[in-house]
Amino acid sequence: MKKLLFMAMVAAASMTSCGKQNAQTPAEAAENNATEVCTGEIVYVHVEAVLAESDLYKNEGAALQEKTQKAQNSWAQREKNLQAEAAKLQEKYQKGLITTNDAQAQQENIQRRMVSYQNSAQKEARTLEEENFVFTNRAQDLLQRAVDEINADKKYKFILNASALIDADTTLNITPAVLAKVNELYAADKAAEKAAK
Template sequence: MKNILLTACIAALSLTACDSKSGAETTAATPAATTEATGCGEVAYVQVEAVLAQSDLFLTEGAALQAKTEKAQKSWAQKEQNLQYEAAQLQEKYQKGLITTNDAQAQQQSIEKRVAAYQSSAQKEAQTLDEENYVFNNRAQDLIHRAIRAINADGRYRLIVNASALLDADTTLNITPAVLAKVNELYAADKKAAEKK
């Protein structure tokens, strides 16, 4: 019953928002105006960044990946600071004559080896994180493209654009909520299918 009421409300909004269409065209378009999208006419726009930020994919996996990346960056910064501090302390000791040249060289070599090991480790970790981010972004883009194709399966829109490229547009052309709902639906279906494997 709620679905029928929601469909009727959306259809009524579509009729009032698209008053430039003739009566015959409006009645013909009403069945196509389902709960999937609220835009009217042949053009619509999507706030892709909003869909990405509010999607279940980001809220579950994306936020975790973002936190993992931030943690790694903080760890790298801390390790670099520690090694720089150690090198500065060694230089200070040597300049004050508190250690011999041989000891200073041995400690310098030890620090250089740890710097090289740290850099190699950090580089591998960064490559792994880059790959994880790349895969995540591709999954998100795939979900958005699939959602838009599903929403426009009936071909009601001739043009759907990313809102980031818009300078001005009527809000009745905004299909972001419908795209977000479809993205979440597709993500849930993909997740369920992956769990069955």
């Protein structure tokens, strides 16, 4: 019942505040919204799109994602290599190609290297997790600051994350304006960091 009431409220607000742009595609409407933001009280933002298309992500996020992927691939390869080495050792022992003492010594060596690898992988994973946490917080901070600046005059009563929307008039989309503001704030932050050095 609440969802139905909410959707009716969103529909009513969109009909009374901004009007439809029937002749435009969503891309054209989004482009127009970058310069002409809707005057409705209820608007929405594609948060994931803002974060994925932001200069912050392009300059830092993509590199962090690539670094994380490389580390995960490296961990998987190292673990696979150690498992293959242990399997070869077991095969040699079963065929009687090495003595029990040699097999035990080599197995202990493999186990020590496995423990060392696991410790270093856990340490590297914690570092990457912290870097991802900091990056996510920076992105969220930029997004919140951008929304706060865009809505400084409190003209919007309700700003929705578009991931929760089922349908909405594209004239209520303020994503391009938020993206532009996020990029502006990011550039200002980078300039301030350079000036501080």
